[in-house]
Amino acid sequence: MKNNILIVFGTRPEAIKMAPLVNALKKEALFNVKVCVTAQHREMLDQVLDFFSIIPDYDLNIMKANQTLHSLTAAVIEGLKPILDDFSPQYVFVHGDTTTTMAASLAGFYSGAEVCHVEAGLRTFNKYSPFPEEINRKITGVIANYHFAPTQIAQQNLLSEGVKAEDIIVTGNTVIDSLLESMLKVNSAYSNEEIEELKGTLSFEKDIVLVTGHRRENHGDGFLNICKALEMISKLDNVEIVYPVHLNPNVKDVVFEKLSNNENIKLIKPLSYPTFLWLMNKSKIILTDSGGIQEEAPSLGKPVLVMRDTTERPEAVSAGTVLLVGTETNKIFEESKRLLQDKKSYEEMSMLHNPYGDGHAVKRIVEFVLNRASKNSNG
The missing domain is CATH 3.40.50.2000 (Glycogen Phosphorylase B;)
Structure with a gap:
């Protein structure tokens, strides 16, 4: 039986960093993968979807003129409920630190899904800088079941907040996977x-x-x-x-x-x-x-x-x-x-070395989820 995975993102940076993961997870026979975009940023998001040939299964299209963090958060949670009810994902993937990320992780938690946080563990330790991103990622970190930390510092931040070591994996950042793939095309x-x-x-x-x-x-x-x-x-x-x-x-x-x-x-x-x-x-x-x-x-x-x-x-x-x-x-x-x-x-x-990865972050994430999904189905 396939595991349903819902991948949720809403902005251009999230789309860039999640695109190679979307395409990799879709190749796995164990997973039934669907993509939901909130379109927190509309036009800039659509350009990235087109470049990476990703067609969303669900589009909340919530962007409005003069939207507030209050209305945005509510719209994401309300918009996701019927999708989560209908698709019943075992896993909900979110990325980073946007309002979409925070609200989608909460909606996923309410639905009983296991929340997977890509680019987990980043901290400034100042809840007002960057605003509201620092609080978004901290809330997501509290909710998430699995944490894909880009670096060892991010891993240590999570451990110090009480996250279990077996629920964290240091992967590198998927943006490097995306960059290397994209530069081949651009060049x-x-x-x-x-x-x-x-x-x-x-x-x-x-x-x-x-x-x-x-x-x-x-x-x-x-x-x-x-x-x-x-x-x-x-x-x-x-x-x-x-x-x-x-x-x-x-x-x-x-x-x-x-x-x-x-x-x-x-x-x-x-x-x-x-x-x-x-x-x-x-x-x-x-x-x-x-x-x-x-x-x-x-x-x-x-x-x-x-x-x-x-x-x-x-x-x-x-x-x-x-x-x-x-x-x-x-x-x-x-x-x-x-x-x-x-x-x-x-x-x-x-000429310095990039500390954010080697372009194999997606491979590490997919292997981790395959392992967890296999354990869950056997257990």
């Missing part, structure tokens, strides 16, 4: 309209500084400081900044007001996943407040400056592949200048 003469447009827009003989920024805790003064730093960086010799601007008005309005008249700063619309990978690979350094980029960029040899005061990914800081610079204007500028102008500093950072 094999892959192109699209976005890439061709960028080729005509950007001066690739210059050092490209790629910027992303959207974190809720940086809204307001944080983004004003970041914009000042970008203005200063744009005045350095042989530098061009490209910034795919997040659609959130709290980000977009400030960035366009402060930076739209600077010819050395190209403000562009958010990019599809394959185009973003292509641009990361063409960049010299990356400035970001994103979590996933801290994991991906080291595999491409790209130094990352993290514009946050805390990170749930201390492994990258310890390994030296990323540097925390916060949102202090002068620090962002000085560290960017150092990497752009000091060849030795750049090479030291770009």
